[in-house]
Amino acid sequence: MRRTPFTSRVEALGCRVFSVYNHMLLPEVFRGDEADYHHLKTHVQVWDVGCERQVELKGPDAARLAQLMTCRDISKCRIGQCLYVPLVDERGGMINDPILIKLAEDRFWLSIADSDVLLWAKGLAAGLKLDVTCTEPSVWPLAVQGPKAEDLCAKVLGESVRAIRFFHFAEMEWQGHRFIVARSGWSKQGGFEIYVNDWDLGGALWDELMAQGKPFSVGPGAPHNTERIEGGLLSYGNDFTNANNPFEIGLEKYVHLGRPIEFLGRAALERISAKGIERRMMGLFIDAQSLPACDSPWLVWNGPTKAGELTSCSISPMFGKGLGYAMLERGAWEEGTRLTLETPDGARYAATVTPLPFWRPER
């Protein structure tokens, strides 16, 4: 359970709850669940997401290996661009859903969710005898998220951050050191991820963001379950696992079977595409003003028939009711279907099927 360059800062600022993600501490709660939510949507937060580990692929076969790992065509990806890439195994099962960052023609980072993608990359590279080095570099992302994130980053890193387009990155200099800064992040409030590659400077950068951010009501924060559900962000290990394929979780637009690319899951995804899927992740509006935590899946009933599982839920202040993600079987996934949720303790809630995402920001 590794610390990040920012752990001492979040401890000092009263982080109440930590999770563990990629064998590393992930702060979760500062002011309380609802206060953190409103702060994120109103001001700007600095997040210790050092646990968002990078898998670096470097060498003549780096692009080939990256493509083998994902069903999304990366051949047109330019240096400076970030791509959301579903990683799929030879059975078409999801391995992770990282951001691919193209640093050079022969150098990529995969900014990963919670599974050891490095081991999969190393296994493939060794098995295929590829000329590529797969490592976990000493990089700990720091996210600046919220409607005032651009103003804060412009003040600290320079006005040119404003020119960074969504899902693109630039190298920015701070204190004589160059950091990769991307317009991205695991919220829908806008902002940046700073790929901190110097442990000591990381703490100093955190302090500077806090100091310069006072006029913007900056504070520490963390990825927020309610906000991410509202915006349709999926969580690997919770909403989907290796047992799911990308079609089941609404990622069909990233499955590029029509392009001449070679990837590990091609044959399996072609079979699944031809046959069709038997379950699909959908949104649920839940008739509730409060909900218990969903720390293991809840049963979903369609009348007397089991219709699937709820994997995440939260009460949304934005919608004034509960929102949830559910993996639903064919026959239960049509928009407007009325379903019943059953918690492990036997509590029941009525819910209505709706497409995802619940809400999408204007860009």
Add this chain to the structure above:
Amino acid sequence: MRRTPFTSRVEALGCRVFSVYNHMLLPEVFRGDEADYHHLKTHVQVWDVGCERQVELKGPDAARLAQLMTCRDISKCRIGQCLYVPLVDERGGMINDPILIKLAEDRFWLSIADSDVLLWAKGLAAGLKLDVTCTEPSVWPLAVQGPKAEDLCAKVLGESVRAIRFFHFAEMEWQGHRFIVARSGWSKQGGFEIYVNDWDLGGALWDELMAQGKPFSVGPGAPHNTERIEGGLLSYGNDFTNANNPFEIGLEKYVHLGRPIEFLGRAALERISAKGIERRMMGLFIDAQSLPACDSPWLVWNGPTKAGELTSCSISPMFGKGLGYAMLERGAWEEGTRLTLETPDGARYAATVTPLPFWRPER
């Protein structure tokens, strides 16, 4: 962060601290650190180690894949046997240190420490186009550890558990269901690991062990940092990482370069063996009656020279002083060398180098 079949039981029994291991909850403290230690060494504890995930290799190439992953010769391993197998990558770096369980000539489990070995196995199998299926079966180990573990298991599972030899397993029947039961576990107090493969029966088995164990003063427990350091057990991710090779961490007896086996790290380990290592894990006796938690490595000084890092430590009631593991550079690893430890907060402790393990049980 997944629950196990036993999570509700350990919550009800007052588990105070959880860790996260293989994306799953691992209970850590029940009575308090020192009371848990003495209870484990005196009576019998039932441990929720459901997080000790299994990687199943099954198919015609299962044995070949298992051998490719480890530097230990597994060709003589018999069905019913368990082997401690260092997994090493093509650079000779450690990937994990699981127990290999041979279930059949074409079926193995790797009972893993905290890293996604499944992804490495899948990558290798896919890259080499091996005829093997790599999965994470629905198996959650339950450990029964302590000097009275055999009596308790004999009472609940039947007298024939007494015949199971160390690092061997047998199939035992309980409630009409067959479980694999091995004489093993992450303590040096003796005991068994029950490979529970039925979620609901798992809870019932926990309850039965607790009920039948009253005469043995049974209680819940967990792997204990002090006890495992006394006994020389290493923790992947803490005491060693992928940056270490097996020679550096005292596993040379499991590096079978002289046997005609094919494994991924052979060339790298041959080079390292010929050249010799530059750092080595050693034990330290620490002159202290209390120590802060070692939650990130401490510096080790040999006079004015940096000599390595301390990765784990604890005050041992058995030795009446501090014990620690340190990765020491050549020149500092000789038995009897006096060193100085420096915590991240700047506290200093004197220490003396000693071979590992500190203590070995009689068998």
